[in-house]
Amino acid sequence: MENVQTSQINIHVIGVGGCGGNAVTNMASLCSHERIRFSSINTDIAALHRCHNHEVVLIGEGTTKGFGAGADPEVARRAASQSEAALQVLIEGADLIIIVAGLGGGTGSGASPVLIDLAKENEIDVMCFVTLPFKTEGGLRVDIAEHALAEIRSKANATLVMSNDSLISALDETVGLLSAFRHCDAQMHSIVEAIIVMLTNTGYINVDINDFSHILSLEGDTALGVGIAEDDSSLSSALKHALENPLVDKQNIMGAQGVIAQLTCREEPSLAMYEEMLATLQLLVDGPQTLIITGVTLSPELPHFGEVLIIATGVPVEKQQFDQEKNVIPMKHASGYLEIPTYLRLRGKELL
Ligand SMILES: Nc1nc2c(ncn2[C@@H]2O[C@H](COP(=O)(O)OP(=O)(O)OP(=O)(O)O)[C@@H](O)[C@H]2O)c(=O)[nH]1
Ligand SMILES: [Mg+2]
Structure with a gap:
């Protein structure tokens, strides 16, 4: 690769x-x-x-x-x-x-x-x-x-x-x-x-600026996050962690119209773990009509095994979490x- x-x-x-x-x-x-x-x-x-x-x-x-x-x-x-x-x-x-x-x-x-x-x-x-x-x-x-x-x-x-x-x-x-x-x-x-790594390195499976613009053009709420995988077997957990950041307000991607799932790895991920990660994503999105764009990029200088970036757009707008108090x-x-x-x-x- x-x-x-x-x-x-x-x-x-x-x-x-x-x-x-x-x-x-x-x-x-x-x-x-x-x-x-x-x-x-x-x-x-x-x-x-x-x-x-x-x-x-x-x-x-x-x-x-x-x-x-x-x-x-x-x-x-x-x-x-x-x-x-x-x-x-x-x-x-x-x-x-x-x-x-x-x-x-x-x-x-x-x-x-x-x-x-x-x-x-x-x-x-x-x-x-x-x-x-x-x-x-x-x-x-x-x-x-x-x-x-x-x-x-x-x-x-x-x-x-x-x-x-x-x-x-x-x-x-x-x-x-x-x-x-x-x-x-x-x-x-x-x-x-x-996001920079995804857009500036042409990956083995590539997400480019037009894919990115397309996903960004979808109307609705957004959920964004990055999860770290220490090894091949933790790619699915990294994906979940990307959407569990305690500092971020909205992370539910259920019903999103579009999702970018960008995997950046230090070395080649196994097919089985990659598949498992995508299956986890499908479960979280739970939308048969969702446009899912996946990317895989190798970055040998990455300090850990892998990183999963999730960008979900067109997420159904919920009543704002904002505290009215x-x-x-x-x-x-x-x-x-x-x-x-x-x-x-x-x-x-x-x-x-
Ligand atoms: N996370 C974080 N929040 C900050 C920081 N500085 C200020 N805030 C928050 O940001 C809000 C806006 O503050 P500022 O950015 O200083 O305000 P401003 O936009 O410069 O507005 P004016 O000074 O009124 O022109 C504050 O009410 C704080 O809650 C920071 O360094 N980090
Ligand atoms: Mg100021």
Whole structure:
């Protein structure tokens, strides 16, 4: 089996707002792939100064004077529209844009939809990786995030939602806030890397940008994930694990209209285990009409035996999991680190 390298695909990961910029800084430091471009946009010049390892664009300088959007998505929307020419230059040449943003503030929530619109006008596919705020940040932020998420879901080709609250239940309660954020960023990064490998290496069974665009064009919810297999016999479990990430909101792929199942292996998988993995996928999808596109790529430098990337689209839209509770939920842990004043959050980000 041999993979052929292709060079046509340009993937551009763009962080929007403070969280987006932090996440992209962390992702860029983890990324080993030269074909991926990272950048961040923000209304806040100080936040952009922390994005030391990738290109940055200040938006709406005339509107916010470089001071952020003050948790007002409308201000950020105007800022992004005002800087449309700069954003147009930024996205030029991309085949796929992956937007990373924290919802609940101004810039991530308000500028992301403008960027998506611009990308769509340029016929570029857009995936969005977004985080939802801690409920303890208050009902207003939750409301902002909820509205932004609905808009982003309706505009982007695929949306991956991670909630900050699930960091608390998923990770050891002694974990530090910044380590928890980095964990979240690493999860997003592993999915981005898996997509890059799939699109830039021509596998033995190949998924190319047109297959990918087709799957992304299907209307409905999205489920995305990556699972690790330590050996040949754990491919099916890796597939299930890809859809059991405790940080990710939606992972049920039942009834999906389309699924990409991309297997990347260090060495050739056995036919029996490959078949078993596909049978597991069929059971999870449970849809005779589902378009399933499978890919197999060899990547000898992979640190483990294999990786299974699942991208399911056209998943029937469920009533949103989002918690409508507007009151601040009592803190789960005595450490009290969840109620973070803005100045501490900002100082914390400087440490990232
Ligand atoms: N996972 C994660 N979440 C973050 C991080 N920084 C902020 N957040 C979350 O993202 C939400 C939005 O915060 P920011 O990204 O700082 O806000 P912004 O988009 O820059 O908005 P403005 O500053 O109001 O213009 C917050 O309510 C937090 O829940 C981070 O580094 N990682
Ligand atoms: Mg900000």
